[in-house]
């Protein structure tokens with residue numbers, strides 16, 4: 001396309017020929033485009049409205065994909081996607097088969113890292129700079145990182161290495177809008193705030209990098225001048241850009257909670273009367289906080305999204321936002337437990353993975369009473385492969401002394417959360433999905449830890465329904481009855497360690513199937529099969545769970561259905577298993 005061909009560009013190389021007036025027009029049109037498209041599809045509207053001028057300037061100064069543009073967390077890369085020819089895909093944003101909400105190498109050669117976990121870009125940049133130096137390549141490395149992501153520990157591990165190599169040039173664009181979801185917290189945030197007004201001494205130069213700024217992240221001329229100056233320095237440089245999250249859209253700029261950080265699709269219809277798992281947790285932890293002065297809560301920059309807003313409002317002195325620092329959260333909680341408190345760490349399942357060593361060695365080895373509450377556990381949906389919480393239920397059971405619970409409904413979440421915070425000799429974990437809860441599902445009886453949901457004396461099949469999949473399992477039991485297959489349905493409630501009474505029950509059946517919203521390796525069904533085989537039982541046990549691969553974005557329901565974790569899928573799979581046994 002020619003230099004007059006704006007609409008929203010397509011080949012970023014053209015941007016170098018645009019006049020200042022054309023660039024200003026483009027920025028305005030991109031803003032209008034984002035507001036119109038993302039308001040309908042849902043997605044990260046606030047962060048991208050704040051990155052419009054920044055991203056245009058980057059594509060004018062650098063030659064992507066020859067030069068590498070890295071977006072930390074990647075939720076602010078919509079403008080990059082528009083400029084690199086994907087404007088037509090925005091109607092499919094975050095939808096099954098549609099465009100990802102994060103950079104995606106399968107979508108474009110301009111996209112390099114797809115991981116939506118924060119604080120990784122500087123480490124990638126360090127590695128790329130070393131690779132290009134060894135290859136004597138002239139490719140430049142540019143990393144865009146937010147002030148929130150900069151509170152993550154990996155950034156400082158990377159800066160320690162980057163600062164030690166002045167001969168390896170790199171441009172670090174610090175996109176400082178003063179917010180994560182809420183205002184960014186901690187000493188780093190205070191340091192950045194100080195730099196806005198008096199830049200005489202800063203941490204970056206102390207570490208061996210050059211520091212340029214602060215610069216208005218919405219002033220194209222100032223931005224480009226600073227970026228070109230950074231290139232000329234031929235060393236690692238931090239360009240400190242001041243931006244406004246949600247810029248240009250009043251609803252976002254006035255959103256005190258999180259500047260419309262992530263919004264749902266316009267046509268989202270919340271089922272009436274069934275609360276979200278997060279809201280049930282939010283109420284119960286606040287109630288527990290009123291009864292237990294030793295209970296404190298920790299969050300990694302996600303107080304409201306992780307359900308701690310009520311607790312924080314009632315007990316501000318017992319609520320700790322540690323920044324995007326899940327590893328620190330886990331070990332700081334261990335310190336609190338040693339100090340006589342019972343910490344509750346509220347965190348998304350997918351982000352827990354980076355704190356596994358802390359849970360294993362800093363918490364469990366010391367048998368400390370720390371409770372981890374994992375929201376977004378299981379298939380999340382539109383945020384795609386680096387957000388599905390499909391690893392925790394397979395990773396955590398290997399931790400000695402750790403107890404892992406998966407509630408099926410609001411009543412069990414309240415009950416299991418209370419059981420968890422009552423444990424004082426080791427870590428406990430409660431997990432639930434990004435979804436609305438079902439109505440409460442009463443038990444027929446409780447034996448050991450498990451709840452019998454449906455008992456059929458003639459049954460040869462035992463369905464072990466894990467957590468919220470109880471509803472689908474009970475529906476499948478009804479369907480299987482139509483095929484003359486009698487089924488007993490049981491809810492283990494605690495899925496690690498293995499409950500001996502559950503094993504004893506399982507040994508009485510011909511086929512035992514655990515239905516689980518997690519990756520297959522390490523899931524409960526496999527652990528039951530292993531234990532039954534070790535006991536010499538002839539029972540066939542299996543896991544119905546997710547395949548051990550990265551699952552693309554779609555809705556939670558679409559993904560569960562695609563992998564046979566809805567009533568129809570469970571029914572079909574049980575019938576096939578029975579056929580194979582006959």
Ligand SMILES: Cc1ncc(C[n+]2csc(CCOP(=O)(O)OP(=O)(O)O)c2C)c(N)n1
Pocket residue numbers: 047073075076116117118119145146147148149150175177179180181245261300301302324326351
């Ligand atoms: C390890 C990790 N923890 C938590 C999150 C959830 N999260 C997504 S974006 C975000 C805030 C990022 O703030 P910042 O880096 O300043 O970017 P901004 O949205 O302000 O542009 C958080 C906490 C994440 N993506 N990764």
Ligand SMILES: CC(=O)[C@@H](O)[C@H](O)COP(=O)(O)O
Pocket residue numbers: 073075116261262305376380383434
């Ligand atoms: C980018 C990021 O990690 C989060 O903002 C993510 O989009 C989680 O969104 P939900 O809180 O809507 O699950």
Ligand SMILES: [Mg+2]
Pocket residue numbers: 146147148175176177178179180
């Ligand atoms: Mg920010």
